[in-house]
Amino acid sequence: MIVTDRNPRSILAEVFGYSEFRGEQEAIIEHVIAGGDAVVLMPTGGGKSLCYQIPAIAREGTGIVLSPLVALMHDQVMALRLAGVRAGALNSSLAPKERREVEAAYLSGELDVLYLAPEQLASAGSRTVELLKRGRIALFAIDEAHCVSQWGHDFRPDYLKLGALAEVWPDVPRIALTATATPATHREITERLHLESARHFVSSFDRSNISYSIVPKQNVRAQLLSFIRDEHQGEAGIVYALSRKRVEQTASALRDAGINAVAYHAGMAAEARLEAQTRFLREDGVVVVATIAFGMGIDKPDVRFVAHIDLPKSVEGYYQETGRAGRDGLPSAAWMAYGLADVVQQRQFIEASDGDQAAKANQSRHLDHMLALCESVTCRRKYLLEYFGEREIADQCGNCDVCLEPPKLWDATVPAQMLLSTVIRTQKERGRTYAAGQHIDVLRGVQSDRVAQVRLDELSTWNIGSEWSATQWRGVVRHLVATGLLEARGEWGVLWPSEAAKPVLRGEAQVHMREEVIARKASRSSGGGSKRSAAAADLTPEQAEVFERLRAWRADEAKEQGVPGYVVFGDATLAALAVHQPTTDDGLLAISGIGQVKLERYGAAVLMVLAGRGE
Known part of the structure; x- marks a missing residue:
């Protein structure tokens, strides 16, 4: 898209189909467009990507996005292209001809956004660095910036070298973004990326649409199956387990029970991992059982639950993993089963690790905080938010197991x-x-x-x-x-x-x-029969029928284009279409998530589906 109006609000409406910014998005975007550096701490699903995508479109040159997620760059690029943004990626998966085409597009100024992996900038004299010097750069966006923290849960050595961007390109604005940072990690991001003069934007980490629940572990496989069947039948979800064997056994057990489940872990062949990830992203209602090798940067907005059947190693890891649920803002669940064996196992892992005493002490501190969350008799959300430095919060959230079913002491x-x-x-x-x-x-x-x-x-x-x-x-x-x-x-x-x-x-x-609670109260879901998706939960039967027609159309469209369904339209957009059922192009543009480019691409087909003449 060749932008004629570089006003951020115009780009927001015409390209991305939204009428209003959320939180501090507008302030961040205007600051970066004006050439300022920024450190952005914003929860998963808070709209971080717009904070660098809109400035990249508005400023002269190409926005360079540094992301550790090579496997997901294709979908991110396709989502931008479908919105009319000129986007590309350079990574190890490209054939030589494709790489030359992307490089030529960058040098000729035909890209708004270019995705790169951090390791491509690790060497000052690398081919990629020399390529970037020959073009015009609008900004650098360092996504998943917490990876720079050497004491964090997701450290990536190549991130340490990104501080050199300030020296090589001193006049190019830089924006570092993460959804997982304690005050200590926040300081590390600032220092290691040389962003001491940057403006800091710290949003609340609260994900109010996520319900947190931690239950005593009994027969965890049966507990997990009951949780999925009773509350999330037919919905997309992620189940985290600690070992590869446990991942495969759990995925197999879920499939045997009629759940559409796939396994994902680092020990699988690359083709098998890609197939599992692709199914999860592009099909409706798939449950992926995975180790922590899966998930960072997952943009799928309609993940309705994240379950842990083994204890996470840290609160940061737990928060980031649970944050992959409900990115669309609709009701979602974070569920964990936790028992004595988890504690023993994690302690043993720490003692057997190769780190020095300082590293082991740090791992133990992380584990102690995680155990405190599990053993807490006060609001789970309050504990999480205080861990990330938020103090002025209510004593009860009303949407966690402790608040909904107060434990007896x-x-x-x-x-x-x-x-x-x-x-x-x-x-x-x-x-x-x-x-x-x-x-x-x-x-x-x-x-x-x-x-x-x-x-x-x-x-x-x-x-x-x-x-x-x-x-x-x-x-x-x-x-x-x-x-x-x-x-x-x-x-x-x-x-x-x-x-x-x-x-x-x-x-x-x-x-x-x-007290141990063995028999949980009856599910708050509707009980027997098929359960509506969260997006359709508040629709009338007639509206729900329209919603399902739209979903069927979207599935066909996404399959034809080789992209996930949410790249076409998210569930929230389909639900709004089902409620308002517009009959004109102007009516479609009034729906959140439909911009000018998507109107031109899909408008006629959507109007036909709404009129009952096509699917």
């Missing part, structure tokens, strides 16, 4: 003392200790061959805790390990009391924890 001081005493006595009197299950058997008086062999039934703590269930005892163990009163050591996770346990044993400190 119980004084676990006595059982904690019993458990700690049992651990100590097995050490002193039997010269050894055990993993959690054996100690729980002692406390509940459960006979076994091991008990008889080592005469554990002669311990003074034998059967003193029979009034509590095995589930409650597992919760006590998990809580004590999570809070550092017990340590789980070695390959088998044997329990040892820490120094912090002494005040509890002496009665100088109390232990309060939440």
